Amino acid sequence: MDVLGREDGADGVSGRFGRYLAADRSLGARVGVDFSGPHAGVVVGKRGSGKSYTLGVLAEGLAETPGVAPVVVDPMGAFAGLEAAGVPVVEPRVRAAALPPRAWCELLDLDPASPAGTLVWRAATEGESLDEMRAWVADADAADAARRAAANHLALADSWGCFAPDAPTPRDLLADGAVVDGTALETPALRAVVAAVADGLYRAALDGSKRLPWLLVDEAHACASGAAAAAVDTLYTRGRAPGASVVLATQRPSALPETAVSQSDLVVAHRLTSARDVDALSAARPTYLSGSVSARLPSRTGDALVVDDATETVCTVRVRERRTEHGGGSRVVERSETTG
Structure with a gap:
């Protein structure tokens, strides 16, 4: 199995991510993601393209890997199913x-x-x-x-109800990982939670935590900006040395901090149609990504263009199915028996 984020020949733990997708849409070899060391990444795509699903796939792999712990900030209720993988859902409380x-x-x-x-x-x-x-x-x-x-x-x-003196410590969050349920929080409260959690996980890594922290944030354009921006930026620019990882998922890459894309060693791009967002992704295009970014972006849900800076390669992947329930779908009008 090829492993994204890992140089050829290197050893380490990884999580299964999907399979290579050829130009004729045939599936190729299995693809994994390196979890043995720290990484900074982004997952981007328009609504419904699969970005939250992909973040859940990463969280599942991390939950099954010894020595690492996923902490997921969940504003939309897409990750509660991770409890089945042993990752508890916790209230969004910070000190x-x-x-x-x-x-x-x-x-x-x-x-x-x-x-x-x-x-x-x-x-x-x-x-x-x-x-x-x-x-x-x-x-x-x-x-x-x-x-x-x-x-x-x-x-x-x-x-806002998110501040409590007995809130979980970074050590608590890293014990089994955590899904921080932010579905009931307003945007400023979400930013407060992201800021406190990001800073706490970075400091835990500096203090030599037994499990390497991975912060995963969904809808990052809303809750990883403003008051949370400085703490998140620290993970991107200084998290590698102590072993702290961060992955932001968003439908609006143009609204992310500049360092989020420029400092990422792993970029997973689902379908994008906004010219502004495609331009934001293109602005950080590495020299080894030939041709137009927009021309290479996938059009089908679940397919992703992956830029792997560790090996300086670009590939298209069909993301695997989640083993835990995904709660990111949209509610639809229910058709009653009396409806014509």
């Missing part, structure tokens, strides 16, 4: 102290230099929990208007 002061200002859309922004920044420095941050603001020696504004913003964050 307030897991976010740095600047991320708090970005999260609440506050200018750090404004009176309210300054108070929130100081509160994030002084308080370990959201309750402690709110108490610090209430007692702060500041103008009433600034304290009210800061208090109102922190009350908004509290209403």
Whole structure:
């Protein structure tokens, strides 16, 4: 079996990914993905093209591989079936102290230099929990208007329901991996969760965690930007040395941070029709990818163009079927017996 992300002749663990797809649509040899070392990747494709399904295939392989742990941020409920592979679904809870002061200002859309922004920044420095941050603001020696504004913003964050002092630690998430169920969260709360989890997994890798972390984020154009961008960018630019991996899946590659595509050693591209998104993918085209990117993108659901920077090769793959249930389908109108 050929292994994507691994130089020829190298040893290591891998997960089954699919089979090569020839120009006449015949299936070739089996293809795997290297899990023995850290990787940075993106999975892109328009809605319904199979990108979330592909992310689930990667998560299944990681769940079956000793020494690694997938942590999946699931905004759409597509990955609950991974429980059958031993990956528990957990509530989207993070500690307030897991976010740095600047991320708090970005999260609440506050200018750090404004009176309210300054108070929130100081509160994030002084308080370990959201309750402690709110108490610090209430007692702060500041103008009433600034304290009210800061208090109102922190009350908004509290209403999202994602901050808890007893939230799982990175060690907890890495024990068996985790599917972080973000289906009930608003976009700012999702960004807070991604920021805290990404930073926590990076620090766990720095501390020598027994299992190498893999952060997988679906709908990344929405929840890996803004307040989450800096923490995700760290995984792409500095995660390799400590052994932390990251894969973002999105229908809008043009909305991803520039480093997400430029620093990826594995790009999996399903069907794309937006010229802006095709251009974003083409802008990072390696020299060994000959011809037009748009001309090489697949047109059928489940087929993918894979750019493997480790071996500097490009191939088309038919992604294998998932062994666990995929929850990424769209709901349709049910036809009743009385409908004509």
